[in-house]
Amino acid sequence: MSDEQVRLGELREEIDSLDQKIMELISARAKCAQEVARVKTAANPEQDVFFYRPEREAQVLRRIKDANPGPLPGEEMARLFREIMSACLALEKPMHIAFLGPIGTFTQAAALKHFGHSVVSVPLPAIDAVFREVESGAAHYGVVPVENSTEGMINHTLDMFMSSPLKICGEVQLRIHHHLLISPEFRDQEITCIYSHQQSFAQCRQWLDTHRYGIERVTVSSNAEAARRAAKEPGTAAIAGDMAAELYGLETLANSIEDRPDNTTRFLIIGREEVPASGHDKSSILVSMRNKPGALYQLLEPFHRHGISLTRIETRPSPSGTWAYVFYIDFEGHMDDEQAHKVLAEVDEEAVELKRLGSYPIGVL
Ligand SMILES: O=C(O)C(=O)C[C@]1(C(=O)O)C=C[C@@H](O)C=C1
Incomplete structure (x- = not known):
């Protein structure tokens, strides 16, 4: 036996023994999670028990990233723990997650990135169907796209919050490669x-104009649907991501053809309950103001005075016609923070309506 073979044998023995220890530790962790579930159920025997705790998961993942000694990158270590927590949560209660389908879409990839692979993911044909599924209790949570760095806001999602009682429980960002x-x-x-989907065509417009000018572009309901068609129709191609390519057995003619290298989509996690502070949070509100001079200034001034940073403000037309403006606002911090509390009380006094959509941990992964 060569020296190299001897050394390889020793290292593999060490890996076997480490794997054994990792397995024992993961099993001990899973038993802890089972006990957590028992405690939660005993504390709320009559009520809906919320086994999934977004604020706690964010804290765990942040701590792992901060404490990671290497050589694995922090992102990678957090991803591994994401899956361990996902499996632990499934022992407590298997989670049903509705997402904008069909299977193979970027929204499914976002749902799995956020919840890990131990959830049951349920594809639905439209954004409002995802809201309804969660509102009715058929799914525990839902995942919908809300904005793309190249194409802007997904207005349909914003508009759903005007009438839905659901809360925003989290956010997840996904780099989109077409x-x-x-x-x-x-x-x-x-x-x-x-x-392809209309959003994907928009995100790859320059590449298509340069490299495939003159070829007919047919818009379909999702990237996964595009991939499904290309798989069975000769003379056609699809623009879609890795998940759809794998699902329909397609091969890549050109890789990462999005015009902007930082092309990213942000998705929201929607649920039925409010999320306590995690220590690094964001909040979203919908506000309607009277149509009078200075209305926008009046709305934003308290945020400035109390030192709260806005991360986004969007204007949407009123659905009923009675609201002159509807502003969708994201700001840093949790609504239970003292400053945010004061600001919202002031806004509430001036607004025709203030709807608190939720406070939630800033995406960790
Ligand atoms: O701490 C809890 O409340 C748990 O249920 C445990 C645990 C975990 O595995 O760490 C599992 C699921 C929750 O979403 C958060 C954390």
């Missing part, structure tokens, strides 16, 4: 049509 995909079966055929 690929030009074809079926290996039709590799030799000339491409005469490209399928």
Whole structure:
């Protein structure tokens, strides 16, 4: 046996023994989570028990990232713990997560990134269907896209909050890589049509104009639907992401064709309960103001005076016509913070309506 083989044997023995210890520790952690579930149920025998605790998960993941000694990057270590917590939560209660489908969409990838792979993910055909599924209690939580760094806000999601009683419980950001995909079966055929979702076409417009000018672009309901069509129709291609490519067995003709290298979509986690402070939070509100001079100034001035940073402000047309303006505002901090409390009390006095959409941990992963 060579020296190298001897050393390899020793290292593998060490890995086996470490794996054994890791397994025993993960099992001990899972038993703890089972006990947590027992305590939670005993404390609330008559009520809905909220097994999923977004604020606690954010704290765990942040601590792991901060304490990580390397050589694995902090992101990678947090991802591993994301999956361990996901499996522990599934022992407490299997979570049903509704998302904007079909399967293979970026929204499903975002749901799995946020909750880990031990949840039951339920595809639904439209954003309002995701809201309804969570409102009715058929799903524990929902995941919907809210904004893209290239294309801006997804207004349909914003508008749903005007009428829905649901709360925002979390956010997750996903880097979006689009690929030009074809079926290996039709590799030799000339491409005469490209399928994709309207948002993806918009995010790849320059690349398409430069590299595939003149080929018909057909808009379909999702990237996954585009991939499904390209898998069975000769002479077609799809623009979609990795999940859809894998799901429909497509191969990549051109990789990462999005025009902006930082193309990112932000998704919201929607649920039925409010989330306590995690120590690093963000809040969202909807405010309608009377149509009078200085209304926007009057709305924003208290935030400035109390030193609260706004991270976003969007204006939406009123659905009923009785609201002159509807502002969708994100700000740093939790609504239970003293300063935020004061600001919201002031805004409430001036506004036609103030709707608190929720405070939630700033995305960790
Ligand atoms: O701390 C809790 O409340 C738990 O239920 C435990 C645990 C975990 O595995 O760490 C599991 C699920 C929750 O979403 C948060 C954390």
